[in-house]
Amino acid sequence: MNYLVLLGLLVAVLGCVGIYLSSPRQRWLRTPLPARSARGSGFALLVGAWSLWALELHPLTATYVLLTTVMAHFVVLPYLGAYVALRREGAR
Numbered sequence: 815m816n817y818l819v820l821l822g823l824l825v826a827v828l829g830c831v832g833i834y835l836s837s838p839r840q841r842w843l844r845t846p847l848p849a850r851s852a853r854g855s856g857f858a859l860l861v862g863a864w865s866l867w868a869l870e871l872h873p874l875t876a877t878y879v880l881l882t883t884v885m886a887h888f889v890v891l892p893y894l895g896a897y898v899a900l901r902r903e904g905a906r
Contacts, residue, residue: 822866826880829859830887834895841895860884 834840836852846852860880867876 816870818866818870822863822870822879823883825859825866826863826883827887829856829863830884830891832856832859834888834891841892841899 832847832852833856835843835847836849836856838846840846863883864876864880867879871879
């Protein structure tokens with residue numbers, strides 16, 4: 815596997831996490847990150863991930879991979895947030 819594809823996956827995950835942490839309903843942090851800057855940097859990271867994938871893959875394939883990755887992470891991140899919140903409450 816090419817390193818650009820793996821780097822694109824890492825950048826996409828960071829972008830999704832940044833967007834998730836700016837949500838007022840996120841459960842990872844006690845207070846959400848500032849919405850404008852966190853969402854802006856998250857979307858910039860997603861564009862960067864697409865750019866990395868477009869260097870290695872066909873642009874249409876890079877778009878499909880980006881959308882699939884974003885969809886999967888936005889499904890998983892709230893469950894991880896609920897798990898973190900349960901662990902935090904259980905530790906008290």
